[in-house]
Amino acid sequence: MAELRMEAVTFRAGGKALLHEASLSFRCGELTAIIGPSGCGKSTLLKCLTTSRRPASGRVSLAGQDVWAMRAEYRLALGYVPQDDVIHPQLTVAEAFEFASGLRLDTSVPPAEIRSRIDSTAAALGLAGAKDRRIHRLSGGQRKRVNIGIELLADPKILVLDEPASGLDPGTEEDLVKLLAALAHGGRTVVTTTHSMEYLAAFDRIVVLAAGYVVFCGSRPELLAHFAVDHEAEVFKAIRGKPAEAWAALYRRSPLFARALSS
Numbered sequence: 001m002a003e004l005r006m007e008a009v010t011f012r013a014g015g016k017a018l019l020h021e022a023s024l025s026f027r028c029g030e031l032t033a034i035i036g037p038s039g040c041g042k043s044t045l046l047k048c049l050t051t052s053r054r055p056a057s058g059r060v061s062l063a064g065q066d067v068w069a070m071r072a073e074y075r076l077a078l079g080y081v082p083q084d085d086v087i088h089p090q091l092t093v094a095e096a097f098e099f100a101s102g103l104r105l106d107t108s109v110p111p112a113e114i115r116s117r118i119d120s121t122a123a124a125l126g127l128a129g130a131k132d133r134r135i136h137r138l139s140g141g142q143r144k145r146v147n148i149g150i151e152l153l154a155d156p157k158i159l160v161l162d163e164p165a166s167g168l169d170p171g172t173e174e175d176l177v178k179l180l181a182a183l184a185h186g187g188r189t190v191v192t193t194t195h196s197m198e199y200l201a202a203f204d205r206i207v208v209l210a211a212g213y214v215v216f217c218g219s220r221p222e223l224l225a226h227f228a229v230d231h232e233a234e235v236f237k238a239i240r241g242k243p244a245e246a247w248a249a250l251y252r253r254s255p256l257f258a259r260a261l262s263s
């Protein structure tokens with residue numbers, strides 16, 4: 001299945017590099033977390049990955065093809081849930097899904113098929129009982145699931161989310177992580193940023209950013225070993241112990257780096 005890949009992606013704004021030669025690959029069936037302190041470049045990386053921002057150099061590709069060369073097609077294969085809700089709070093859940101179907105689905109899809117997709121998406125997200133509620137009356141977790149649902153209506157093979165768990169209480173956040181894992185393991189590429197270090201065990205891969213550098217990509221046990229800490233809560237403290245460039249250099253010399261890019 002098509003591999004989504006970033007190769008030496010550098011993004012500049014305001015005269016400085018916000019992302020330094022980021023190289024990563026994201027695989028179908030895997031849930032990846034992008035973590036790192038506030039301001040380290042997580043949203044910038046997602047924007048480069050989703051063609052919302054064009055890198056100064058480097059390449060983003062899907063199945064070997066430059067995504068900028070096939071941008072319209074790529075955007076159809078992609079669901080992107082930005083940090084801020086984009087749906088109108090006065091709509092009901094069903095109305096928001098209908099509105100999104102009109103935008104996202106081809107006009108050749110028959111109305112009965114649209115209704116069945118809306119119902120199955122709502123059911124998959126645990127929103128079947130909330131379809132007639134107005135969005136502003138939903139809980140934060142439900143509202144986030146509506147935003148994810150809007151992207152899922154078109155059944156994208158790639159789902160990218162920016163801090164979907166921010167503002168959620170821990171139980172709701174755990175449910176959301178489990179939902180994302182289920183979506184990934186059902187045959188999608190799912191990439192999400194998170195500022196929370198909880199539930200990392202639920203992710204197939206963890207990418208750590210520091211000051212715009214990729215300083216780690218691997219599993220949770222590898223994360224603890226790489227930063228020589230007993231618990232993930234200590235990772236950012238360890239990172240502050242030396243410059244991000246030094247961590248990036250260490251990572252690039254490690255076997256993790258070569259493995260992160262092999263298909």
Ligand SMILES: Nc1ncnc2c1ncn2[C@@H]1O[C@H](COP(=O)(O)OP(=O)(O)O)[C@@H](O)[C@H]1O
Nearest residue numbers: 013014018036037038039040041042043044045
């Ligand atoms: N358009 C821009 N021009 C200059 N600096 C920016 C711009 N957008 C973001 N930044 C800066 O880039 C850094 C990374 O931002 P961002 O990707 O939003 O980080 P994160 O999502 O990890 O919090 C931050 O220091 C932010 O202030």
Ligand SMILES: [Mg+2]
Nearest residue numbers: 042043044162
């Ligand atoms: Mg951000």
